[in-house]
Amino acid sequence: MPRSADRALPNRPLRLLGGAAITLSIAALMAVLFWTILEAAEAQPLSAASSIDIPWLLWITSLQAALSTSISLVVGVAIAWALNRLHFPGRGLLAGLFASAIVTPGIVVAFGLLTVWGRSGWLSRVSEVWFGAPLDLPIFGLGGVVAAHVILDGAFAATILLNRLNSIPLERLKTGQSLGLSARTRFEIIDWPVIRSSLPGLGAIIFLLAFTSFPIVLLLGGGPSVQTLEVAIYSAVRLDFDLNAAVLLAVLQIGLCSAIILLAAAAPAVPVSVAQRSPLRWRDRGWATPLQGLVLLAATAGFGLPLAALLIDGLSDAVQLLESPSFWRALGTSLAIGLASAILTLVLAVTLAAARAASSLKFFRIGLGVPAYAYLAVPAVALSLGAFLFIRNLGIAPGAVAPLVVIVANTLLALPFGMATLSPAFDSVVRTRGRLMRSLGLSGSKQFMLVEWPLLGRDFGTVFALAFCFSLGDLGVIALFGTQDFVTLPLLMLRAFSAYRGTDAAAIAAVVLILAVAAFTVLPLMFERLSHARAR
């Protein structure tokens, strides 16, 4: 291959092979799940034309997802920028709180949003005391849905981008500082290339999440005028048991989402250099610092308060919960599932990202990028149906393998987030140091131990934390498996809600949030320490 770029990349056939194997496995798994649904659908008579207004649904869903994505990215960049510049006590904790939004069950975050911003929320009460009138913000409708998504996803984007900004090499910063770059030029020249490399992956994830969001859209949508395809698919599968219609809708959703994924996966690697976190503190001059303060204040009010509200709501009555054995059982199950999924996710994401970075063939890079996102594009109710049928067809009792299926499903769910974090990072390392590694004749494993692990340890930690929290208990995939003895924290929360135990449910939500904040504060730091220790 006489491509000029190739000469800069070390030759890593094993990495390419590993990545290809994972990609093919995921693609095969998805194909099999879909095939089993199609098979079951074949047994049914073809349905009469459904009354669903598909073009309109597609339009409103795409609009909502596009708005959610673009605003989330802007907000994410702003928060990451402000957190990168300002240093203050509690900064790490604040970053952890922002990051934990995305892994807390979305519906719970929406509850928190209402506690703060709602008609009877905190701000409304403040306004009543100060101005004599309650605040009635238009939370319900498209605006509310987008706002909730921005809270969840903007904060996530900020976490990933902050990691990238923190990995800008010291020499670059020192040079910039000695040149006396203005805040704006500094952002354009030093920050933007690093940020840009992460935007396609992040954008794709946020779009997919918003596109397939179900409970939040219904909770805050204000009625059936704001909808997503997912709810139509859910109703086709469950209420009407019309598998043909469900397959048709699912194919539509997958097609549209695939277009977005392809766009993201085709984005070229950006060669930016990365380094371990530098100790340099370089504050911007002039207007920038007050603006950064303002951004953080607004973010804390908008994102931090709803999460804080969950903690306050929940912890005021947590004592009773701590005495319940089912809580401890659920906590144990959640931690075990989280740990297993996190390890699996990290292994898969590292292998895929390393394989992607090792190639400059566009086709191969796209091929390795796409299946990682597949799970987000497939409707959840279709996945649970497919998984159930698949396991049955293998002749296995679904209840017996439920934990395994949950671990695999959660891993696939976390994988795109892992890829969005690690893929640009691996690209940077290989593209800026590939020539050097080649001339030194480093082997693949040496490349990992001496170069990538020390440089990217913190990112590994972030991925681990993400996957861990995501997997604390989403059980959507085993909806039909028989869940009575299987209890994770989010499931216990739902059960408490449906048994009118609101205080228990709120307390569980708070515990989940605390676990998430802890994971996001501690794990990246721990991985960073570990990776540095090994490098010495």
Add this chain to the structure above:
Amino acid sequence: MLRFFAFAFAVLSSIAFATAQEPRTLTIYTYDAFAADYGPGPILKPAFEKICGCQLNFVAADSSIGALRRVQLEGTTTDADIILGLDTSLAGEARATGLFAPHTLALDKLNLAWADADFVPVDYGYFAFVYDKRKVPNPPASFEALIAMPESFKIVLEDPRSDTTGLGLVLWIKAAYGERAADIWKGLKPHIRTVTRGWSDAYYGIFLKGEADMVLSYTTSPAVHAVTENDPNYGATTFNQGAYPQIEIAGMLKTSSNQDLAKQFLAWLVTPEAQAIIPTTNWMYPVAPVGDALPSAFGDLPERVLSLDEAAITANKAAWIEEALAAIR
């Protein structure tokens, strides 16, 4: 030779002994909240096991309709003996699957008139709007009165496509107004704060957070606050058009190899002993007289009760849902 016979005898008798010891298993598919923590399942299970000398296994899907769909997917290979937790709005559809066997039980001594040959009632309730008496001192007494409230008076509903309570309102309005149902929905539209995916999102996420003045729930909901939180401040509307019931049902499957055991369970389920467990675990009315086990906070039953023909529900459910959604879109 003698030794061989002795050996064979020992083996055979140990097998016979094992089969005699191995308790039979009754498998009931139901919804998660019924079978798991907080629900009636964990209390019903040991109580029935003591009586039947068998093992009772609940298998929970995420919803009752999920449990039915699972049996449909499993076909003749299903382990289920009973499906429990479907309600009367889905009964016609469930019956049409041809999966259920007649229960052959005499059910004439129950709290409600019951003539269904396939299904046994488990518990029941009535749909109603629940409000906070301190904030809504004068609740509306009819759909018309609700529509006539100022536009700032908000209600929260559940989506009929994903939640049985939401489906219940569609049927309630249909039963009360027939052809005029769409007009009622149009009238409700300005009052609808939002339409959530499920009951708990509406109840806890919107109503108890103060984002809506009333939530679509059950007449029994205020009793929960009164009994568990000692909070008498919640009330449920009584609409003069009449109340629409939700009756949860159970039925045994034709494919079950434990028909006698299944029948024994269904017969026991409607006894006062089993029904006494229901009110404070599933927060619905028991179908048999249970005396003090029904807290007084449950209040009186509605005077006027509406109903719809099961065949009409099955044939028109999808059209009625679409009619309602179109009117509030």
